[in-house]
Amino acid sequence: MKQLIDGVWEYSLINPNGFTLNVETMKPVKYGISVAYKETQDSFGKESLNRVINHALEHSKTVGGWFDTDSNRYYFDSVKIFKNSEIDKAIEFAKNHNQLAIYDLTNIKEIRIK
Template identity: 50%
Template sequence: MEQLFDAILEVAGKNPDGFTVDLTTLKKVTKGISVAYLETQDSFGEEGLKRVLKHALVHEKKVGGWLNEENGQFYFDSIRIFTNMDEAIRFGRENKQLAIFDLTHLRLVKL
């Protein structure tokens, strides 16, 4: 777990605009629609990342992150990847998300 923690911190440092990573390969996810789980919302800092990793390892094994420029905190999420926009939107609303991210087209979709 510690190696994974360090690896994600390194990815975050190199990608302040945001990233989505598959924990099984540590490779970036570049296709699909990224939607965060409600259970890991508002996770930031080291404790937040630990909580996100625990959740992701028993769910989809995908983690996303982004820098909130308003407060300077790096946020992490356990995420699920969708190929169908309607399903992604439905899951996003069920998980009380304000937006989801289309990785394929690099665009934010507000809900």
């Protein structure tokens, strides 16, 4: 697990504007709609990666991260990826997981839902 945590942490350092990464292949996810699970909400810093990665491995195998300039913290989430054609399912999932927004990886844009 330490090697996986270190790998995701290093990936976050070279992608400070954000990333979505398959933690089994360590390859970026570039298409679809990313929605965070509520179970890993408010996870920030390297110390949170163990919990986030464990959740991801048990669910969708995907971690997302971004640097929040307001708090000066790097946030991590276990995320579920939906096809772009499944926007309604993605929004419903996001609402069920208390999310304010989802992220369209294909078109590189945030979609506010609340």
